[in-house]
Amino acid sequence: MLHPQARALIDLMAERGVPPTHTLSPADARQFYRERRSFTQPDPPEVAEVQDLQAGAVRVRLYRPAASTAGARLPVLVYYHGGGWVIGDLDTHDVLCRQLANGSGCAVVAVDYRMGPEHRFPAAVDDVLATTRWVRANAEGLGVDAGRLAVGGDSAGGNLAAVVAIAARDAGDLPIAFQLLIYPATDMRRGHASHLTNGDGYVLTKDTIAYFHDHYITDPAHDLDWRASPLLRSDLKGLPPALLLTAGYDPLRDEGLDYARALTAAGNRVSYVCFERQIHGFITMGRVLDEAHTAVALCAAELRRALT
Numbered sequence: 001m002l003h004p005q006a007r008a009l010i011d012l013m014a015e016r017g018v019p020p021t022h023t024l025s026p027a028d029a030r031q032f033y034r035e036r037r038s039f040t041q042p043d044p045p046e047v048a049e050v051q052d053l054q055a056g057a058v059r060v061r062l063y064r065p066a067a068s069t070a071g072a073r074l075p076v077l078v079y080y081h082g083g084g085w086v087i088g089d090l091d092t093h094d095v096l097c098r099q100l101a102n103g104s105g106c107a108v109v110a111v112d113y114r115m116g117p118e119h120r121f122p123a124a125v126d127d128v129l130a131t132t133r134w135v136r137a138n139a140e141g142l143g144v145d146a147g148r149l150a151v152g153g154d155s156a157g158g159n160l161a162a163v164v165a166i167a168a169r170d171a172g173d174l175p176i177a178f179q180l181l182i183y184p185a186t187d188m189r190r191g192h193a194s195h196l197t198n199g200d201g202y203v204l205t206k207d208t209i210a211y212f213h214d215h216y217i218t219d220p221a222h223d224l225d226w227r228a229s230p231l232l233r234s235d236l237k238g239l240p241p242a243l244l245l246t247a248g249y250d251p252l253r254d255e256g257l258d259y260a261r262a263l264t265a266a267g268n269r270v271s272y273v274c275f276e277r278q279i280h281g282f283i284t285m286g287r288v289l290d291e292a293h294t295a296v297a298l299c300a301a302e303l304r305r306a307l308t
Contacts, residue, residue, distance in 0.1 A: 002202075002249055003277035005289050009040070010203060010279070022211035026086050026117060033087045040285040041095045045102055052090075055134040058127050059112040061090045062142060065101040074107040075148035075307035076139075077180065078132045078164075082155030082281070084212025085124050086116050096154075096284050096296070103300025106307055107144045109135050113160070116215040124216075125227045128160045129167055133174055148307045150178035150240075152299075154283060155252070156212070158184025162230040162259065165239050178306035180299055181244040183252050183280055184259065186231040188213060188223035192254035202249045204280035209251060231259050236266035243302045245283070245295060248276035273298065 018036075021029050049064040068074060077100060081093040090112050101108045113127035132151060139146035153161040158181040168174035190209060199206035217223065226233035242263060246256040253274065260272040275282065275291055283299075286292035 001277060002279075003289070003291065005291075006249070006277065006279050006282065009285070009288050010201070013203070020205065020208060021084075021087070022205070022208045026215060030087045030089070033083065033092055034089070037092055037095075037284070040288050042099075042286040044095045045098050047098050047101055055111075055131045058114075058131050059090065060131060060135075061094070061097070061110045061112075063097050063101040063108040063110070064143070065105055065107070067102070067105060068107075071143065073143060073145045074105070075150070075177075075303075076107045076109060076135060076142070076144035077101075077104070077150045077152050077303060077307075078128075078135050079108055079110045080113060080128050080151070080153035080157035080160040081110065082153065082157045082182075083115070084208070085121070085156045085216040086212050088115075088156075093154075093284065095286075099296045100152075100300055100303065103297060104303035104307070106150070106303055107142070109142070109144075120218045121216050121222050122225075122227050124156075124160060125163055125167075128164055132164055132168070136174060147175070148177055149175070150180060150303060150307055151176055152180030152182070152303075153184070154182035155280065156185060158182050159186065159228075159230065162186065163227050165242075166226065166230060166233055166236070169238055176240045178303065179240050179242045180303065181242055181256070181259070182283055182295075182299070183246050183250055184244070184256055185252055186229060186259040187255040188217060188229045192258070194254040195251045198249050198251045198253065202251075202279045204251055206251060231255060231262060236262055236268065239263060239266070239268045241269040241306060243271045243273070243299065245299070246272075246274045247278040247280055247282055248274055249278065250280035252280060271302065
């Protein structure tokens with residue numbers, strides 16, 4: 001059964017006439033996403049330090065957790081925000097990055113990668129790979145430990161984290177210690193059963209997914225490219241340990257589960273948890289969804305266990 005708090009949120013959105021993302025222009029959708037976050041996100045917790053930096057042409061934001069000491073070399077999570085490769089930015093995921101930093105004891109570097117439709121696939125992939133390499137190369141100046149580097153993200157960001165982990169393994173020059181995959185998109189073909197069963201009525205709809213897809217993907221053949229659909233990569237051996245979360249009322253649920261299964265079948269260490277009563281995007285909605293705090297705490301605990 002859908003969690004009563006999620007049901008109340010969906011009903012409130014309908015009552016207030018919140019426009020579906022796919023009815024807005026990308027610019028308006030981005031602004032609306034930034035503005036509405038205060039209604040569902042908790043207040044930002046205090047951290048020891050926040051710095052806005054440039055990794056080449058890409059903006060990044062460095063967080064050091066509240067309990068850290070000055071000068072300590074911390075493990076680091078490089079985090080890619082969700083938003084369908086079209087919306088989202090450093091501010092929309094600021095609270096989550098602070099929560100993860102404080103809960104895990106790790107530094108977090110959030111990445112403001114390029115998005116569609118202005119910059120289509122594989123621009124986002126190129127940016128997150130380059131930025132993750134930048135974090136490793138500049139670890140000393142950032143006060144982080146390049147030997148304890150994790151990647152993570154939610155939704156589109158989870159997709160990018162999975163892709164970075166594969167690309168880093170292939171290149172052999174970017175050791176990744178852990179991957180945090182929060183309801184990731186893993187198959188651009190959008191053919192899993194949950195796209196039908198959960199495709200309407202639960203905030204992220206099949207129409208909004210198509211909107212995101214079409215603003216990101218230029219050529220239908222790109223759906224088969226593993227950099228867009230990591231589930232389609234034939235060789236998934238030798239990847240970092242992973243925590244993969246899904247939500248029961250999410251259109252992306254089944255492709256997330258299938259990716260966890262594929263990683264496990266390839267011999268990787270994978271923990272899979274489905275929040276059966278929740279909707280896509282729930283982990284950032286701690287002001288109105290109690291289980292968001294449970295999910296954040298789980299992610300932070302697994303990061304701490306893997307990296308410290």
